[in-house]
Amino acid sequence: ATILLLNGPNLNRLGTREPERYGRTTLDDILSRLTQHCQSVSATLEHLQTNAEHEMIERIHAAADAGVAGIVINPAAWTHTSIALRDAMLASAIPFVEVHISNIHAREPFRQHSYFSDIAIGSIVGVGALGYELGLFALFQHLGIQRL
Numbered sequence: 804a805t806i807l808l809l810n811g812p813n814l815n816r817l818g819t820r821e822p823e824r825y826g827r828t829t830l831d832d833i834l835s836r837l838t839q840h841c842q843s844v845s846a847t848l849e850h851l852q853t854n855a856e857h858e859m860i861e862r863i864h865a866a867a868d869a870g871v872a873g874i875v876i877n878p879a880a881w882t883h884t885s886i887a888l889r890d891a892m893l894a895s896a897i898p899f900v901e902v903h904i905s906n907i908h909a910r911e912p913f914r915q916h917s918y919f920s921d922i923a924i925g926s927i928v929g930v931g932a933l934g935y936e937l938g939l940f941a942l943f944q945h946l947g948i949q950r951l
């Protein structure tokens with residue numbers, strides 16, 4: 804199975820971006836952890852981080868065409884703004900888990916609505932970079948992929 808990890812705007816700055824809020828773990832660290840977890844179940848991890856909304860939308864279309872089994876996505880600020888990205892996820896019909904490093908429910912009111920939560924398998928928020936691993940495990944469970 805192929806699993807796709809998607810990270811939205813500014814997440815390329817993880818590790819140095821507001822570390823008191825988002826932690827010191829870099830995107831490279833997260834990518835290597837998830838790659839290992841995928842390898843351990845003979846799955847393949849692909850990844851895109853982009854600051855350009857159209858690139859992420861086109862990556863989701865390509866994932867649907869390529870038969871990607873599941874997506875772990877942190878849409879970052881697009882969480883709260885992007886009907887277009889929501890529509891791309893709906894059109895792809897690929898099951899996905901939504902991840903947020905910070906607890907969006909404990910922050911500004913404009914972060915408390917997500918365009919993804921109601922169409923996701925589930926959402927993991929507020930547990931830092933660990934959320935990506937938990938999200939991946941939730942996806943494995945949904946897809947019937949056994950972890951040893």
Ligand code: DQA
Pocket residue numbers: 812813877878879880881882902903904905906907914
């Ligand atoms: C975020 C939360 C969003 O509100 C914010 O715009 C981000 C990161 C998180 O992972 O906590 O860029 O998705």
